[in-house]
Amino acid sequence: MSGTRARHSGLVAVSGRGGLVGWHLRALLHALGRPFQDVDLRSSLPTHVGLAATAEAIHVSGITRGPDAALREGNVDLAQRFVRTLDDAGARPLRVVHANSVQASQPTPYGEGKAGAAQILAEAAQRWGAEFVDVIIENVFGEHGAPEHNTVTSTFCHRLARGLEMPVGSDAERVFVHAQDVAEALAGVIDARELEARGTRLSIPALADRLTNLASIYDTGEIPELLTAFDRDLLNTYRSFAFDVRPEMPLRSSRDLRGAFTELVRVHGGTGQTGISTTIPGITRGNHFHRRKLERFVVISGRARIVTRRVLSEERRVFDVSGDDPVAIDMPTLWSHSITNIGHEPLITAFWTDDLFDPTRPDTYQDIA
Known part of the structure; x- marks a missing residue:
């Protein structure tokens, strides 16, 4: 070559x-x-x-x-x-x-x-x-x-x-x-x-x-x-x-009289970046995919619809999730994904990625989920 x-x-x-x-x-x-x-x-x-x-x-x-x-x-x-x-x-x-x-x-x-x-x-x-x-x-x-x-x-x-x-x-x-x-x-x-x-x-x-x-x-x-x-x-x-077999992951929660504490992600010996977003009712975020990046979504308040679509296909998976019973959904690489607030209150979502965001190499490509 x-x-x-x-x-x-x-x-x-x-x-x-x-x-x-x-x-x-x-x-x-x-x-x-x-x-x-x-x-x-x-x-x-x-x-x-x-x-x-x-x-x-x-x-x-x-x-x-x-x-x-x-x-x-x-x-x-x-x-x-x-x-x-x-x-x-x-x-x-x-x-x-x-x-x-x-x-x-x-x-x-x-x-x-x-x-x-x-x-x-x-x-x-x-x-x-x-x-x-x-x-x-x-x-x-x-x-x-x-x-x-x-x-x-x-x-x-x-x-x-x-x-x-x-x-x-x-x-x-x-x-x-x-x-x-x-x-x-x-x-x-x-x-x-x-x-x-x-x-x-x-x-x-x-x-x-x-x-x-x-x-x-x-x-x-x-x-x-x-x-x-x-x-x-x-x-x-x-x-x-x-x-294909386990798209949603249950999260560890500890509950007492004060409420609950839920662990979003535990990483063994690696770097990463965590953030939260607020989304008003009816608004969609995302509509992009990654080639290498690991990314986890956890809705912590409100109701959301997460849509994933395998790139260059019509193969889709749809998940309705709620902050009342939080689960983790990891976005597969080479799948477009989006998250929409389907509730009546502001949606709060936590996001984790395995790398530190580099604006010169974002590994993010726009594509409708």
């Missing part, structure tokens, strides 16, 4: 919208305000309407499971279809990017398929006079990966969140990299050296232990110690699975 960080203005054509990397890439482009268009290669009649304005073409679509022929010829065919779709549209991108695999150097059906796809894209880039960037991806993990399919991390998180047995069938070491880091490399935000630096090498049993420790603390309503960006990314990945 080239060391350039240059980005071209104009449309980004993206294949592979249904996969883990494809969704994370599209969410990043959406956050950055860069226009993109999905290229559906699984359809018998892929559309090329509007693709003539393509400035960057990023090929993510791939086949990771199936018969040998599907892995070998199928991945080559997807790359050919991507190139043909752009050619039919009259597109001449300036940058062509391939989401490749570390297995492309291996003599396996999948490795040969990915290597063949890289060659197809490289030849097209040369013909178009475009820069070709081959992004080598190892064990990518992230929010909303498919258990038993994308990566062992998704499988572990899915099982942990549901209290299921988590079998560890290998003691092999692997390099793990978060899907938002991969997305940044594909979009040209970071280069190959930075992507490699963000990877974390550890064994499968060590991964299982790390996730188990993070989950055991988080499931009590507390925030575990996040010593590294990898820990944060692992916890955010786990939270995406836990949110």
Whole structure:
């Protein structure tokens, strides 16, 4: 992969919208305000309407499971279809990017398929006079990966969140990299050296232990110690699975004749920032999402409706909460969220985030929940 960080203005054509990397890439482009268009290669009649304005073409679509022929010829065919779709549209991108695999150097059906796809894209880039960037991806993990399919991390998180047995069938070491880091490399935000630096090498049993420790603390309503960006990314990945089964967290309250004391958040060895807001009846706050930030909402007085929506989808979760019975709701990363005062009195809400707010890097992207 080239060391350039240059980005071209104009449309980004993206294949592979249904996969883990494809969704994370599209969410990043959406956050950055860069226009993109999905290229559906699984359809018998892929559309090329509007693709003539393509400035960057990023090929993510791939086949990771199936018969040998599907892995070998199928991945080559997807790359050919991507190139043909752009050619039919009259597109001449300036940058062509391939989401490749570390297995492309291996003599396996999948490795040969990915290597063949890289060659197809490289030849097209040369013909178009475009820069070709081959992004080598190892064990990518992230929010909303498919258990038993994308990566062992998704499988572990899915099982942990549901209290299921988590079998560890290998003691092999692997390099793990978060899907938002991969997305940044594909979009040209970071280069190959930075992507490699963000990877974390550890064994499968060590991964299982790390996730188990993070989950055991988080499931009590507390925030575990996040010593590294990898820990944060692992916890955010786990939270995406836990949110499906336990979106509301009961809070510890001590009551006596004077009233009650409720603990909002307990953080193990980390930084953070806590604030409160007042909101008049009928007013909505938020309508934004975060890529990395952990954020907790606790209504302490009044009645509120919290709405969360998975970015680039219509998948929503709605929670009506009250200060009479406070609960904690942690906002999943890459989900837009809002809070509306649905009562008749001022709403008082406490917010906690795991980082100290930096106005130059707010990690806040406007998007309607």
